[in-house]
Amino acid sequence: MSSGAQDSINVDLTNLFYPKTIAVIGVSKNRIGGIKFVFANQEFVEEGGKVYPINPKYKELFGYKVYPSLFDPEVPEIDLAYISVSAKLVPDVVRECGKKKVKFVVIFSSGFGESGNRKLQSELEIAVEEAKKNGTRFIGPNCLGINNPYSKIHYYPGMPTAQGNISYVSMSGGNTGRLAGWMVSQGSGFSNVVSIGNSIDLTPTDFLDYFRQDPKTKVIALYLESIPDGRRFIEAVKRTTPVKPIVLLKGGQSDVGIQAVKSHTGGLAGSIDIWKALAKQYGVIFTDNFELFQDALTCFSVDYHLPKNENVCVLVAGGGISVEIADTCIKEGLKVPPLSVDTQKALGEIFPPINTNFTNPIDTGEYGYVPELFAKALEVVARDPNIETVLFVREAERFHIFAETMGREDMKQVTIDSISKVLKKVKKPMFCSTSPNVQEQIAHIARLEFKVSMLKENLPVIDFIPNVAKIIKEMVCYNRYLEKVKKINS
Structure with a gap:
């Protein structure tokens, strides 16, 4: 990142995501305590980074x-520290991090405001403000920290x-x-991940701004x-x-969810209607469940084409x-318009008139499972002037x-190759669903392999x-x- 770009960012987070030295304060024999941050960063050490486990015991x-x-002569300047001690000890350790001038600190420990302990929360806030005077910044408490x-x-x-290419901030470690x-298993990945917890700093x-x-x-x-x-x-x-x-x-879209937020991060969830209005006004893609969240990220992480209209x-x-x-599209505010006469004629030349419908929605009949024929149809409908987006189904389990x-063994690969050729020729928004209908392990594997292959070709595949x-x-x-913003700025 250029120095000019950094000047406009309130906090330079480079040393947080690209540290050279890490301290883990509070390691013990408990393998799911602080020592896990040492275990987790073995590849970091193999690449030349330094990790310093700390505990006087x-x-x-x-x-x-x-x-x-932290003040042992062998412990150098620290870019990133993890605090994993009992809650009552955290304020003093925070002050030590400030005195050491640690650049960033992840407070893994919990048991503060989110647990109703307002006195200890206040003590922690005071300690954090003191440490910040020496340039130390904090993530957490009650969080996992950083993955890059x-x-x-x-x-x-x-x-x-x-x-x-996904950067992720989450108030939930889970x-x-x-x-x-989910994302890694389908072939996607991350540039930065932050489990931020209660956001005390x-x-x-x-x-x-950094992302x-x-x-x-x-x-x-x-x-x-x-x-x-x-x-x-x-x-x-x-x-x-x-x-x-x-x-x-x-998170926190109902009365029960809002109460759960108070005990999870100690925050006030706010009205879900206000959040939706904010998202609509400022171009945020709002999702109301985790499955939709991950599917939307899949679609935006590829080299996508934004649809200009609902067709x-x-x-x-x-x-x-x-x-x-078709019904589902209409319910979500989309349109399923008739295809042009030329498109319907072209489809009729690809498929025989057996159990077919070429109006929109299109039913290709059984011949639609022939990869080469389906790819021809995909290209034809994508070029229809009435169509902005194509939503198609390929049931990989079949x-x-x-x-x-x-009598052909190359069904899977020919399907992938033929669709990929269309994607390269026609630059329109396209989406595929696997429409799962088999629960056997072989079916799950087939769907995943197809999804991974198509994502490499920048086609999002959603179940x-x-x-x-x-x-x-x-x-x-x-x-x-984006068009609105462009007009305002022009």
């Missing part, structure tokens, strides 16, 4: 040398991680891991339960969404499913069935059809927001 743990304190696949730092041993597991707002100017970040993911600096947050969102999409999952063509091999998808029926429709509508709205 030990000289060695699990083969690692342990240092008595490029610098090889990680918050949990064995948790999936891969380099990619949701941090959930998203990582640095808040999601502080990360938006906006980070060349490795294409899309920003936020799981938020509350926001402590609403006005600053809105201003940061306004600076960010014209440049990069923000996909938001808001969708539904292309499937099957009458019932074509009706269902590849082996039709391969046997048609749940209603999510595809919702995402297409959100993309239309985002495109209109």
